[in-house]
Amino acid sequence: MDSRGLQIGRGAYDGWDDGDRRLARVAWCATRHLKPRAIVETGVARGLTSAIMLEALERNGEGHLWSIDLPALDRSTRSEIGAAIPSRLHDRWTYVSGTSRRRLPKLLAELGAIELFVHDSSHTTRNVSFELEQAWQSLQRGVIVADDVHLNAAFAAFTRRHADADSILADAEDARATFAIILKGL
Numbered sequence: 050m051d052s053r054g055l056q057i058g059r060g061a062y063d064g065w066d067d068g069d070r071r072l073a074r075v076a077w078c079a080t081r082h083l084k085p086r087a088i089v090e091t092g093v094a095r096g097l098t099s100a101i102m103l104e105a106l107e108r109n110g111e112g113h114l115w116s117i118d119l120p121a122l123d124r125s126t127r128s129e130i131g132a133a134i135p136s137r138l139h140d141r142w143t144y145v146s147g148t149s150r151r152r153l154p155k156l157l158a159e160l161g162a163i164e165l166f167v168h169d170s171s172h173t174t175r176n177v178s179f180e181l182e183q184a185w186q187s188l189q190r191g192v193i194v195a196d197d198v199h200l201n202a203a204f205a206a207f208t209r210r211h212a213d214a215d216s217i218l219a220d221a222e223d224a225r226a227t228f229a230i231i232l233k234g235l
Contacts, residue, residue: 069221072196072228073101076167079192079230080105085112085164089156089187091149091180092169092196093118096131102167103138115160117145117152118170149180157187164191172196177203181231185211190234199227207231 080088080102088102093116106112120130131144145152149170157163166184168177177195181203184193198204198218208216208231215232 069196069223069226069228071219071222072169072194073098075194075219075228075230076165077101077105079165079194080112081109083164083191084109085191087160087163088112088114088165088167089117089153089160089163089184090114090167090169091117091153092167092171093130093144095129096133098167098169099131099142100133100135100138102165103134103141106141107138113141113143115143115145115156117147117149117156119148120146149176149183153180153183157183160187162189163187164189165194166191167194167196169196172200174201174203177201178206181207185214185231185233188233191232192235193229193231193233195229195231197226198229204229 076098088106090099090102093099096116099114099116102114106114116131118130131142134142145156163184166188168180168184170176170180177198181193181195195204208214217230218227219230220227
């Protein structure tokens with residue numbers, strides 16, 4: 050990122066935030082310990098969290114990451130999608146352009162089951178609810194990580210609907226946001 054002159058942090062990607070360090074650590078640990086065959090994430094931006102999970106998959110010696118996201122509206126920012134992902138890890142990564150509402154159900158149906166899902170796309174109540182339900186149905190045994198759950202009531206409603214879901218709330222490193230970790234079958 051430095052070599053490309055790209056700043057990282059809050060608001061650095063066309064007004065959107067780059068991945069939080071604590072969330073990235075959770076994604077790393079989940080990837081290393083679960084040794085997932087399939088990871089799906091929504092929201093890529095420059096791919097800091099994506100790069101962390103791909104590095105963990107590489108160390109595991111197996112697995113693939115599918116990332117769903119809309120291209121940036123600003124054409125000059127579009128070239129930054131996945132910029133943090135080293136080219137040596139691209140064989141484990143598939144970028145799926147589009148909205149999660151249109152692309153996620155088909156992708157999950159094609160994959161059959163996933164072991165790790167990371168939500169970091171549109172944080173509306175409607176979208177978070179949709180993504181969490183889709184991921185939960187595709188998860189036999191694994192983890193969902195959902196960023197910015199403090200922005201609406203979708204996560205709380207999800208945990209009420211799924212009493213069997215063990216969950217943990219965590220503050221972002223700068224304590225300006227909250228993310229959730231949801232466990233299934235672990």
